[in-house]
Amino acid sequence: MAKRPKPVPQMSAAQFDAAFPDEDACKAYLVARRWPDGVHCPRCGNPKVYDLKSRQWHWQCEQCATDGYRFSHIAGTIFENTNKPLRDWFKVAHLMLASKKGMSAMQIMRYMGFGSYKTAWLMCHKIRTSLVEDIKQLGGIVEVDESFIGGKDKNKHWDGENRGRKHRPSTKTPVIGAVSRKGNVVARVLSHVTSEAATAFVREMVSNKVSLLATDESKVYRSLTEYNHQTVDHHKKQYVIGSVHTNTIEGFWSIFKRGVVGSFHKVSAKYMPLYVAEFQFRYNNRHNADIFGTAIGGC
Numbered sequence: 001m002a003k004r005p006k007p008v009p010q011m012s013a014a015q016f017d018a019a020f021p022d023e024d025a026c027k028a029y030l031v032a033r034r035w036p037d038g039v040h041c042p043r044c045g046n047p048k049v050y051d052l053k054s055r056q057w058h059w060q061c062e063q064c065a066t067d068g069y070r071f072s073h074i075a076g077t078i079f080e081n082t083n084k085p086l087r088d089w090f091k092v093a094h095l096m097l098a099s100k101k102g103m104s105a106m107q108i109m110r111y112m113g114f115g116s117y118k119t120a121w122l123m124c125h126k127i128r129t130s131l132v133e134d135i136k137q138l139g140g141i142v143e144v145d146e147s148f149i150g151g152k153d154k155n156k157h158w159d160g161e162n163r164g165r166k167h168r169p170s171t172k173t174p175v176i177g178a179v180s181r182k183g184n185v186v187a188r189v190l191s192h193v194t195s196e197a198a199t200a201f202v203r204e205m206v207s208n209k210v211s212l213l214a215t216d217e218s219k220v221y222r223s224l225t226e227y228n229h230q231t232v233d234h235h236k237k238q239y240v241i242g243s244v245h246t247n248t249i250e251g252f253w254s255i256f257k258r259g260v261v262g263s264f265h266k267v268s269a270k271y272m273p274l275y276v277a278e279f280q281f282r283y284n285n286r287h288n289a290d291i292f293g294t295a296i297g298g299c
Contacts, residue, residue, distance in 0.1 A: 016094055026086040027057050031073050033297040042076040043069055078126040078299050092123050097291055101259035128274040130299040131281040137207040138180040143214045143249040144202055146193050148172035149260060173269040175276060176201050179249045184284045189273045195220040214244045252283060
């Protein structure tokens, strides 16, 4: 049975170098995180595998293949089929997790000394994919709000076809989110903010036994009659009425938008769910002393 490694909190550069001095240290850490109860076959789950004496960090399973299935420590992970050493992957993941508002692939490329932007971009997206979480239904006091990510319409460039006319339709990407106070947040990209999409999201992610469901005055939430639903009307400059407010979820939107504006500058709608997953993971693990280990365990 592999010994579970000690929690690795947000580290400085010196602490990272001390924890992962070489490639073997990274491999040992990954094995302990993937298989805390001992190495088992990633294909069939068979725990009765044996080491290959001729190749370190490789094992063989006799159960799922007649001639034996050989696998390594990176089989079935985002690190498989890449030519970058595991230590580079760990460093990139550490930089992304240690930055509250994220770090762009261009900055990762410069910092790591990669030869191309595409390499850094692909590594960052693979790490974001591994950060996608399965969140249980939220309880307690829950706030729900939607936001629109993208530049202001008034800043759009004119073109010959639209000169002298109104701007083209908004290209902002709608995102809806729910947060349990002092708890987790869950956010999802929508194609359009409609009553059907909003209520479906709330009913899926928020327990109907919550003590309070707080939203703004938007009409898309009016059909949530099975909840103790109360609102604040921002148009009337109502922001807090007792325990009814949406300040917590708006704080999450603030962090996300500052990351888009300050770090990434532009995020396409196609990859928006991955960036949402990254910020959601960091927010939900803000009190997790071993956020790095949690991330590596999900890779």
